[in-house]
Amino acid sequence: MSTNDLVSCVSLVLGAFFFLAGTMGMLRFPDVYTRLHALTKADNLGLGLLVFGLALQAESWLAVAKLFLVWGLVMLASTTCCHLVAQAAWQAGISPWSRRDGQ
Amino acid sequence: MTPTLNYALTGVVLFSVGLSGLFFCAHLLRKILSVNMAGSGVFLVFVALARRQPDVPPDPVPQALVLTGIVVAVSATAVALALFRRLTHEPAEEPHG
Amino acid sequence: MDSSLAWFDAILTLTLVVVALRVLFAQDLFQAIVLFIVFGLLLSLAWCRLGAVDVALAEAAIGAGLTGALFLNTLATTRRHGDQAPPAETIDRKGAWVDDKLPTLRPRPSTPWTGRLAFGLVAGSVTAWMAAVVVPLAVSSDAPRIAIDEAMLRSGVTNPVTAVLLNFRAYDTLLEVAVLMLAVLTVSSLTAGSARVSKALPSGPVLTSFVRLILPVVVMVAVYVLWSGTKAPGGAFQAAALLGAGGVLLLVTDTQSPSCARYLRRVLLVAGLAVFLLVGLGGMLGAGRFLEYPPAWAGVLITLVETVLTVSIALVLVMLFVGTSPTGAEGSARASDETPGATPLVSRERTS
Amino acid sequence: MNVLILGVAFFLLVNVVAGLVRVWRGPTALDRMLASQLFGTTGTAILLLLAEGLSNPALRDVALVFALLAPIATVVFVRRWPLSSSANGGSFHEHE
Structure with missing residues (x-):
């Protein structure tokens, strides 16, 4: 196995791990504001690592460009959606979770 | 179980689910969803059967049919939703606007 | 590798x-619609697994994007606003369509158990019969395959799906475009224009700049999909679905959408059908049969028809969305005093 | 290499299935919407992996379409759904 493949493997596995973290966050965090982290942080990092790992295997520069374009678009979209969802939640009067409520 | 068989049977099941939804759900939006579901089942059967020989590229004719079907399905859904809106909004207009 | 894919399929x-069962029998209607969007995403993955990339492209744009938007839009306008309970007779009279808390897996109260049993039997036998038909077809390896390969040489394109859609079975596609026109006419004439929507979230600077950033990319990708459709997966329907979804995005954010005269909108709406018909008639004069292209010109003609079709179908999809939209209220399309279909025209960027 | 790529794709699919629980449980409409947005990201990742693993580069175009259109449902939702959370037609709070 070449270094290229090794780096690619590590990156893919790490990416999968962050997706797992995102799903766990989605399932276990207490309210909508905290769950936004799963969408915007963990999953985008996971996707970035996957894209990096796949780019090392890609057959052409066009494919690499497409991979990174996809990542950029997803980041743009989830940032916007995160903002919109948070704003809508705030305006609808959902108050953020705090430790006292949780107990 | 080959992928073709797997997906084709899923298509059959989805069609039945859609059919039952059409009969059992009272809400009109649910009925529109059911028809969409049944349609997806039919599409799945078609595309699965297009790929019976795994070595050669899939048969283009069913794919073209499904492609046409998807676009027609969305327009039929839009017509149904417009009818639904018309039904729900006409009577409720006067009292509270 | 094979086992991993088998598990994936399973x-x-x-x-x-x-998800399908849950869509139909979950208590909350909103949940059902979100699950329906998820269903579209999963179905798109299934198309990819089956190698039907053309279908996957269309499903990703329509099934997961546009149809979900149509349903959400409709549901948002059927919510009762204010604090009053919905009038009781609205629920009882015609099958409880205002109420979105329906009992799980329970048929409507008027259905007796005999009816349910009878339907269960019917549905069961239909399923069994379909399975009995489909299974032998699915396992037979000597499938009858329509001879496409040698005809491909004369088709003018190298993507077989495009060849089928716009050359071998162009009749189907022509009629399909006619069906779309009919749908737009129906939806436009049905638009009630009376729904009042209470205040939704205003589109702030973030959403506006997002749309400004993303729309050029949507147009670019649509052109790419259209262009690559002659030799790789892609084509008019997929490109139109993308553009239509982009148009919906523009419409919903209610930013400064380019608008234009109604006659131009109508011209663009029927342009696809008209050009298709003209090309077909031209084929009748040249090659002797309706919709038969001279082989030397087939590639050019298909590209021409596809380009015009893309614009028309995209406009159709946007108009269908407008047909289910609230009008004359805060955060809605600016179609309040004009008749239905008075949508800001989104197809302008793509023609100039 | 391909075994790993397809394995990761399968793992992400399992993630999606687990995430469905959030759509199921809600509790608010926003949570459900958010979960579907999450599936858009994961679906894009699965498509990119399948494109490499099945050596079908055209699947990257599908991923591109996914990435472009994933936000449309959320945008339509927040722009059309009434903000007021009243007792009966409560928009974001669902009574279970």
């Missing part, structure tokens, strides 16, 4: 069925 199909 989980995917199982999830499809569970």
Whole structure:
């Protein structure tokens, strides 16, 4: 196995791990504001690592460009959606979770 | 179980689910969803059967049919939703606007 | 590798069925619609697994994007606003369509158990019969395959799906475009224009700049999909679905949408059908049969028809969305005093 | 290499299935919407992996379409759904 493949493997596995973290966050965090982290942080990092790992295997520069374009678009979209969802939640009067409520 | 068989049977099941939804759900939006579901089942059967020989590229004719079907399905859904809106909004207009 | 894919298929199909059941029998209607969007995403993955990339492209744009938007839009306008309970007779009279808390897996109260049993038997036998038809077809390896390969040489394109759609079975596609026109006419004439929507979230600077950033990319990708459709997966329907979804995005954010005279909108709306018909008639004069292209010109003619079709179908999809939209209220399309279909025209960027 | 790529794709599919629980449980409409947005990201990742693993580069175009259109449902939702959370037609709070 070449270094290229090794780096690619590590990156893919790490990416999968962050997706797992995102799903766990989605399932276990207490309210909508905290769950936004799963969408915007963990999953985008996971996707970035996957894209990096796949780019090392890609057959052409066009494919690499497409991979990174996809990542950029997803980041743009989830940032916007995160903002919109948070704003809508705030305006609808959902108050953020705090430790006292949780107990 | 080959992928073709797997997906084709899923298509059959989805069609039945859609059919039952059409009969059992009272809400009109649910009925529109059911028809969409049944349609997806039919599409799945078609595309699965297009790929019976795994070595050669899939048969283009069913794919073209499904492609046409998807676009027609969305327009039929839009017509149904417009009818639904018309039904729900006409009577409720006067009292509270 | 094979076992991993087999597991992938198994989980995917199982999830499809569970999600479908949940869409139809979950208590909350909003949940059902979100699950329907998820269903579209999963179905798109299934198309990819089956190698039907053309279908996957269309499903990703329509099934997961536009149809979900149509349903959400409709549901948002059917919510009762204010604090009054919905009038009781609205619920009882015609099958409880205002109420979105329907009992799980319970047929409507008027259905007696005999009716349910009878339907269960009917549905069961229909399923069994379909399975009996489909299974032998699915396992037979000597499938009858329509001879496409040698005809491909004369088709003018190298993507077989495009060849089928716009050359071998162009009749189907022509009629399909006619069906779309009919749908737009129906939806436009049905638009009630009376729904009042209470205040939704205003589109702030973030959403506006997002749309400004993303729309050029949508147009670019649509052109790419259209252009690559002659030799790789892609084509008019997929490109139009993308553009239509982009148009919906523009419409919903209610930013400064380019608008234009109604006659131009109408011209663009029927342009696809008209050009298709003209090319077909031209084929009748040249090659002797309706919709038969001279082989030397087939590639050019198909590209021409596809380009015009893309614009028309995209406009159709946007108009269909407008047909289910609230009008004359805060955060809605600016179609309040004009008749239905007075949508800001989104197809302008793509023609100039 | 391909075994790993397809394995990761399968793992992400399982993630999606687990995430469905959030759509199921809600509790608010926003949570459900958010979960579907999450599936858009994961679906894009699965498509990119399948494109490499099945050596079908055209699947990257599908991923591109996914990435472009994933936000449309959320945008339509927040722009059309009434903000007021009243007792009966409560928009974001669902009574279970």
